[in-house]
Structures are given as structure tokens and as C-alpha cells.
Amino acid sequence: GAVVSQHPSWVICKSGTSVKIECRSLDFQATTMFWYRQFPKQSLMLMATSNEGSKATYEQGVEKDKFLINHASLTLSTLTVTSAHPEDSSFYICSASLAGVNSPLHFGNGTRLTVT
Amino acid sequence: SQQGEEDPQALSIQEGENATMNCSYKTSINNLQWYRQNSGRGLVHLILIRSNEREKHSGRLRVTLDTSKKSSSLLITASRAADTASYFCATDRGYQKVTFGTGTKLQVIP
Numbered sequence: 708g709a710v711v712s713q714h715p716s717w718v719i720c721k722s723g724t725s726v727k728i729e730c731r732s733l734d735f736q737a738t739t740m741f742w743y744r745q746f747p748k749q750s751l752m753l754m755a756t757s758n759e760g761s762k763a764t765y766e767q768g769v770e771k772d773k774f775l776i777n778h779a780s781l782t783l784s785t786l787t788v789t790s791a792h793p794e795d796s797s798f799y800i801c802s803a804s805l806a807g808v809n810s811p812l813h814f815g816n817g818t819r820l821t822v823t
Numbered sequence: 824s825q826q827g828e829e830d831p832q833a834l835s836i837q838e839g840e841n842a843t844m845n846c847s848y849k850t851s852i853n854n855l856q857w858y859r860q861n862s863g864r865g866l867v868h869l870i871l872i873r874s875n876e877r878e879k880h881s882g883r884l885r886v887t888l889d890t891s892k893k894s895s896s897l898l899i900t901a902s903r904a905a906d907t908a909s910y911f912c913a914t915d916r917g918y919q920k921v922t923f924g925t926g927t928k929l930q931v932i933p
Contacts, residue, residue: 741919750923751866751911811856812856814868
């Protein structure tokens with residue numbers, strides 16, 4: 708149980724285009740999902756908290772107009788990287804949790820974005 | 824900002840040996856979690872220890888938590904080649920908004 712599916716697993720796009728990444732909780736409902744970014748050989752940096760039915764909460768230094776997050780249902784959150792640039796190339800990972808305090812996070816397998 | 828720092832950054836051991844990784848953090852927490860990441864993949868939850876717990880076991884994993892020292896350790900006993908991965912600690916200060924440590928890259932040599 709508690710499976711999170713992330714799609715696509717990798718994507719290559721040209722500078723200036725937008726890319727959408729989907730994160731789905733397959734067998735549970737997630738009112739909150741989280742989006743992270745991971746640079747090579749580094750840790751995960753929380754980008755934003757995605758809340759179903761309301762606006763996402765972005766971490767300091769993350770451009771909300773650059774990284775659009777939509778959480779339209781209890782099982783789907785999307786991250787759209789708008790007007791992508793080569794510096795946006797990274798590994799993006801989402802996570803979701805079953806409700807409740809002291810519950811672990813369940814992660815998608817990540818999306819490798821390469822902007823050329 | 825990253826709250827947790829882990830050491831060592833990298834660890835190489837022979838199969839069958841034990842591996843110990845340490846994590847330090849700076850603020851009060853609700854719980855501390857350990858995750859494993861295989862190269863280019865998402866994270867897999869290993870174990871969660873609450874702030875009022877001192878030790879927890881799960882199979883070959885043993886986690887300790889010392890809130891007075893703001894530190895935790897993960898012990899993997901009788902390591903296997905399949906344990907080769909990066910291991911991250913993550914601190915939860917509330918609302919499941921965890922902060923990840925810098926990670927330990929473990930290599931288990933067959």
C-alpha cells in the first residue's frame with residue numbers, strides 16, 4: 708500500500724518551453740503532497756507544499772511563478788516548470804503521506820529534467 | 824535550509840560487516856525518519872522514531888535518538904551488497920514538512 712506514482716521518469720525539453728510533472732497517490736488520498744528538488748550528489752530541498760483545493764505553499768527562494776503547482780484532487784498534484792532554462796535541469800521528486808502525525812512520507816520515483 | 828548533517832558522507836564496507844551512520848540536527852522535532860535512495864530513484868522509508876523514543880528496531884536496522892544531543896544513528900547489521908545506496912535522515916518539526924540531512928553514501932562490497 709501507499710504507492711506514489713510520478714510521471715514522467717525523465718524528460719528533455721528545450722529552453723523556453725514548459726514541462727509538467729505529475730504525482731499521483733495510487734491507493735490512498737493525500738490532502739498534502741510535497742515537491743523536492745535534488746541536485747547531483749546532494750540532499751533533497753523542499754520546494755513547496757501542495758495542498759488539495761488551495762494554493763501551494765512555497766519555500767523561501769522558490770519562485771512560485773516559475774514552478775506552478777496544482778493539487779486539483781486528493782490523488783493528483785502537478786508541478787509545471789515554466790519557461791525552463793538549463794539551470795532548471797535537476798531531479799524533481801514528490802512525496803505524499805497518509806494523514807496523521809508521525810506518519811512517514813511515500814515518494815515517487817522522481818523525474819529527471821534536462822533542459823537543453 | 825538543510826537542518827540535518829550526516830556523517831560519514833561516504834562509507835565503504837565489506838559484506839557482512841555492520842554500517843553505522845550518524846545524523847545531527849538543530850531544532851526540536853516531532854520525529855526523525857531514515858530513508859534510503861538508490862541511484863536515480865525516489866526515497867524509500869526505512870524507519871521512523873518519535874521524539875519520546877530512544878531506540879527502535881526493524882529487521883537488520885537499529886535506530887537510536889538522543890534528543891538532548893540532537894542526534895540519531897542508524898545501524899545496519901550484517902550488511903549485504905543490496906544495501907548499497909544513499910541514506911538520509913529527515914527531521915519532522917510538524918505537519919510532515921521534513922528537512923533532509925546531507926546523506927551518507929554506503930557501498931557494500933561483495
